[in-house]
Amino acid sequence: MALKIRSKVALMALVGVSVFSCTEKKEQPEVTKSYVPKPLKVYSAGGVSVNAYDFNGLEHFLNKKNDTTYVVNFWATWCVPCVAELPHFEKLSEKYKEDKIKVLLVSLDMAKMVESKLLPFIKERQLKSDVVLLRDPDQNTWLPKVDSTWSGAIPATVIYNKDSRKFYERSFTYEELEKEVSNFK
Structure with missing residues (x-):
């Protein structure tokens, strides 16, 4: 048995x-x-939500190898030039929503200010692009992983696709942004 x-x-x-x-x-x-990496935390208020990632989670969004061009902008609500150029990224995202161009806005706001500043800002400005929060205090480790030349100043933008990658530590007008993106098509 x-x-x-x-x-x-x-x-x-x-x-x-x-x-x-x-x-x-x-x-x-x-x-x-x-x-898609699991966020550290999801912040939600007033019908708006933002996923927070450490750099290991965010790195996924900086290294996709497909037929899409990614425009990844690093910004914060307290950064005047960042806020001034956000409409250009929104316009680009809207204009090319049917094409393979994707805008990601990476907020560098402090985690303690997400609910009081970032979420209301997104709602007030009616941002349609994807917004994530980078919650990783060790910028000396992750800055050179984004780009070896990055001093840490914002706004900063990475435009890439599977064949090419370019880093910009500067603000854009809409025309400049669209011209740079056209180089990736």
Whole structure:
């Protein structure tokens, strides 16, 4: 009797491993393609929400290898030139929403000010582009990972696609921004 039970257990284990292996092989590519890092925290208020990431989570958004051009702008609500150029990124995002151009606004606001400043700012300005919060105090580690030449000044923007990447530590007019993006098409 014990031998028969062990054989059934072994058979069940073998079948379980086979089913698991087949299932894993089928699901693996789908999980990889749609991977999005889990945020450290999600802030929500007034119908607006923002995902917060440390740099390890944000890095995913800076290194995608597909047929889309990404425009990643680093900014903060307290940065006057950043706020002045935000409408240009919004206009670019709206104009090219049917094309493979994606705008991501990375807020460098302090975490303690997200609910009192950032979320109301997003709602007030009716920002339509994706906004995430970079919550990683070790800028000496992550700044050179964004670009080795970045002093840390904002606004700063990375425009990239699978073939090319360029970093800008400056403000843009709409015309300048659109011209730079056109170089990536």
